Amino acid sequence: MTVPMPASGGAGRPRWLFVPAVLAVLFLAVPLLGIVARVPWADVPALLTTRSSLDALGLSLLTCLVATAISLALGLPLALVLARADGRLAGLVRTLVTIPMVLPPVVAGLALLITFGRRGVLGAPLAVLGIEVGFSTVAVVMAQVFVAMPFLVTAVEGALRATGTGVEGAAATLGASPTYTLRRVTLPLLAPSIAAGGALTFARALGEFGATITFAGSLQGVTRTLPLEIYLLRELDTDAALALALVLIVVAGLTVAATGWLSRRTVRRSAP
Amino acid sequence: MNASRLPAGGTALALTLVLALAGCAGAPASDRTVTVFAASSLTGVFADIAELDPTLDVRFTFDGSSTLVDQLAGGAPADVLATADEATMARATQASLVEPEPTVFATNAGVLIVPAGNPAGVTGLDASLDGTKLVVCAPTVPCGATARALADAAGVALAPVSEEQKVTDVRGKVASGEADAGIVFATDATAAGDAVETIVLDPDGRFATRYPVAVVAGSANAETAHAFIDLVTSDAGRVVLAEHGFGTP
Amino acid sequence: MRAVTLDARVVARGIDAHLDVAPGRVVALVGPNGSGKSSILQLVGGQLRPDGGTITLDGTLVGGPGVHVPVHRRRIAVLEQHPLLFEHLTVLENAAFGLRARGVRAAEARARAQRELDAVGCGELAPARAWEVSGGQAQRIAIARALATDPRLVLLDEPLAALDVSVAPAIRSLLRRRIRDEGRTALLVTHDAVDALALADDLAVVEAGHVVAVGPVADLLARPRTPFVADLVGVNLLAGTASGDDALTLPTGQRVVGVADGPLTAGREAIASFAPAAVAVHTSDPSGSPRNHLRATVTGVEPRGALVRLSAELGDGSPVAADLTLAASVDEGLVPGCPVWLVVKAAQVALYPR
Numbered sequence: 061m062t063v064p065m066p067a068s069g070g071a072g073r074p075r076w077l078f079v080p081a082v083l084a085v086l087f088l089a090v091p092l093l094g095i096v097a098r099v100p101w102a103d104v105p106a107l108l109t110t111r112s113s114l115d116a117l118g119l120s121l122l123t124c125l126v127a128t129a130i131s132l133a134l135g136l137p138l139a140l141v142l143a144r145a146d147g148r149l150a151g152l153v154r155t156l157v158t159i160p161m162v163l164p165p166v167v168a169g170l171a172l173l174i175t176f177g178r179r180g181v182l183g184a185p186l187a188v189l190g191i192e193v194g195f196s197t198v199a200v201v202m203a204q205v206f207v208a209m210p211f212l213v214t215a216v217e218g219a220l221r222a223t224g225t226g227v228e229g230a231a232a233t234l235g236a237s238p239t240y241t242l243r244r245v246t247l248p249l250l251a252p253s254i255a256a257g258g259a260l261t262f263a264r265a266l267g268e269f270g271a272t273i274t275f276a277g278s279l280q281g282v283t284r285t286l287p288l289e290i291y292l293l294r295e296l297d298t299d300a301a302l303a304l305a306l307v308l309i310v311v312a313g314l315t316v317a318a319t320g321w322l323s324r325r326t327v328r329r330s331a332p
Numbered sequence: 333m334n335a336s337r338l339p340a341g342g343t344a345l346a347l348t349l350v351l352a353l354a355g356c357a358g359a360p361a362s363d364r365t366v367t368v369f370a371a372s373s374l375t376g377v378f379a380d381i382a383e384l385d386p387t388l389d390v391r392f393t394f395d396g397s398s399t400l401v402d403q404l405a406g407g408a409p410a411d412v413l414a415t416a417d418e419a420t421m422a423r424a425t426q427a428s429l430v431e432p433e434p435t436v437f438a439t440n441a442g443v444l445i446v447p448a449g450n451p452a453g454v455t456g457l458d459a460s461l462d463g464t465k466l467v468v469c470a471p472t473v474p475c476g477a478t479a480r481a482l483a484d485a486a487g488v489a490l491a492p493v494s495e496e497q498k499v500t501d502v503r504g505k506v507a508s509g510e511a512d513a514g515i516v517f518a519t520d521a522t523a524a525g526d527a528v529e530t531i532v533l534d535p536d537g538r539f540a541t542r543y544p545v546a547v548v549a550g551s552a553n554a555e556t557a558h559a560f561i562d563l564v565t566s567d568a569g570r571v572v573l574a575e576h577g578f579g580t581p
Numbered sequence: 582m583r584a585v586t587l588d589a590r591v592v593a594r595g596i597d598a599h600l601d602v603a604p605g606r607v608v609a610l611v612g613p614n615g616s617g618k619s620s621i622l623q624l625v626g627g628q629l630r631p632d633g634g635t636i637t638l639d640g641t642l643v644g645g646p647g648v649h650v651p652v653h654r655r656r657i658a659v660l661e662q663h664p665l666l667f668e669h670l671t672v673l674e675n676a677a678f679g680l681r682a683r684g685v686r687a688a689e690a691r692a693r694a695q696r697e698l699d700a701v702g703c704g705e706l707a708p709a710r711a712w713e714v715s716g717g718q719a720q721r722i723a724i725a726r727a728l729a730t731d732p733r734l735v736l737l738d739e740p741l742a743a744l745d746v747s748v749a750p751a752i753r754s755l756l757r758r759r760i761r762d763e764g765r766t767a768l769l770v771t772h773d774a775v776d777a778l779a780l781a782d783d784l785a786v787v788e789a790g791h792v793v794a795v796g797p798v799a800d801l802l803a804r805p806r807t808p809f810v811a812d813l814v815g816v817n818l819l820a821g822t823a824s825g826d827d828a829l830t831l832p833t834g835q836r837v838v839g840v841a842d843g844p845l846t847a848g849r850e851a852i853a854s855f856a857p858a859a860v861a862v863h864t865s866d867p868s869g870s871p872r873n874h875l876r877a878t879v880t881g882v883e884p885r886g887a888l889v890r891l892s893a894e895l896g897d898g899s900p901v902a903a904d905l906t907l908a909a910s911v912d913e914g915l916v917p918g919c920p921v922w923l924v925v926k927a928a929q930v931a932l933y934p935r
Contacts, residue, residue, distance in 0.1 A: 173508070173510065177508065177509075177510050178509055178510050179509045179510070194465075194493075194510050195465060195467075195493035195494050195510075195511075226661075226663065226665045227665050227666075227667060229628065229652075229659075230659070230661075230665040230667075231653075231667070231678070231682070232651070232652040232653045233626065233652055233653070233657060233658060233659035233727075233736075234653075234658070234678055234679030234682055234726065234727070235653050235656065235679050235682045235683045235730055236653055236679070236682035237653050237682070238653075244667075244678070244681075244682075245667055248669045249667075249668070273496075273501070274501075276494075277467065277493060277505070278470065278494055278495055278496055278497060279492065279493060279494050279495055282493075283494065284495075288497075291497055292470055292472060293472075296472045
């Protein structure tokens, strides 16, 4: 990491800015370092390989991968449509899609519950058909998709808007059908943004807690993901909770780093 | 800095600030002020008991029992600690956070609750639970331990669809009809009102949890603290406890 | 059969245009900014749908009531200011893109793409990534990519406008070779008389959404009939009424004598055009000389290299430009607002019917 120095061209920054800036870094970094310092390193392998930890880890990875895949399958088309749409309806849809991002997760869980729950608007008719999602792994994935897909949609839509329609128009004049253009031009050019958006989506799904516990419940190997396991262990076995927290921090760190690397790659490529 | 104390210390700091601000804002503090750390399940009943003696200025913090003990260990200023189980209180006693020999002032028995109308036709901890959606607390939290003990005594193996961290989450899932049955404490069933129907499982309170209360070691208001505990264990206090579904020893 | 027929209206953009293009001709669309040149190109290309009218390519209806053949089925090629290469592909893949999109087998498409790249002088860049090439190279590759598909029509929208002046001439001659010399049909939007002369056979003048004049480039540029074209070729243009074989009368009542290459019909609208360099400026009336004397007011004086471009206005507001030496402008003390006499030799004024 390089510290931006005032000398490096252009107007310098006042030196006093460094005081609040350093405070900000400390405030954000010290609690994370606190966990790292407090993790019982010698016991970590044992703590992470207990039946319940492995179940939570496996369940989290499985559900997050599925949630990311669903977000890609549904969110990517939505982003593609939204990026080329203007007008009031598109604006409304854009707002609707963003809301789950800023909603408290518990509210997201309640919303899912009163929609897909046993007595919910959609859940009740489904229950008649014998389909009940509550307390199932499907419910976990639904909660994750609900809170995480907006990240994919906004990331990809933003990238699409920034790139404009020029090359797609050029492809059309060369005889490429819209589908061929999407496959050979739009998606390859978007690949870094899609990967970055997918990573963010995965990270958000991995951290999902409130909607899951409200909507899906908590049962080992079925609905108890890593964050729920940490929450459960917090009062009982702090060491185990910390070890699992460490796993989450590491995965989140890797994801954010990958996102940054991918977006830098995009910038370099689009600026010849 | 001791990293292990960071979370508790931080909360204690925040609490101190809140309490200090509350002190500033209120009327001149009477010398019968007492700060009570109590388990969440005591929220309604303690507020009612405090009203029995208007001369007492009681300030409450309600949270999970373990969290409260962590906060005391972190230096949070309190005069009375009331927990939802004896094990947690024992932890506080061993750490000399509270004065020795706490008083058990209430019991809370496990009950089976079903949504109003009992759509799944549950009759108790028996075969009527087969194929229903049963929600209990995780075995690591008190209501889960109670549920397990009751099941063992009834000779049934529970197959819950969810093991919640909080008893209120169990109650919420039953009250909303999402689950067919749940095992909670009698007080939780009382608080749910008409939304649930209660099936008594432990009429004698054999497996009921016991609520101890103790004065915090080094309390600046020890005398008032004792006055509050006396109020809780008084006849009037026992009536209020019973209204909220608690048993009394 | 016409290669292109256009008779289309776009209400929102004020377009109501008619244009026919014969096979093998290159037509340059010129006109002021916002006159609708690019909209006409988009109507032909299919990026814009007309509100009414018809568009045909090679006799096939591609746009009209209930008919809209999408861009990718029109078998056209488009070159714009920016090459818009696909940056995730190699140069060769770019050139082969159109063929692959039409289902041509990979090997065949690559061979053709390589030939096209060779033809624009970029054969050795084939394995490079598209973002690695320079601006001029990118435009050459865009030309190769466009022509590889054997388009029945090439649409050029200011293809040289974004290029460095050191690169533009080479691309201009490349376009001339690959489009005009090879007999392709093309529509070219340009702001530059040099481009029109070098690349186009015909000129179509677009003003306010209408095609107001069409004809061979040399004819239209030699005898500008609209202020825009006069401006494009840099001559003065005065419109009036013919008042004899070799004279016209301006709306101000002043007479302009010149040389007509055909007889003018008295009473019909006619045009006088002359170069700014042919105009002399006097602050007093040099009466008695056998020349055109036009009363005017100076509106601006602006240095242009070694010369000074003086702008003046006749009594009816018609603009006239004169190129003077710096010394002359200083000696005469010419500043905006000065009343002046503009003097032009009759031999340097071209007269022709409007």
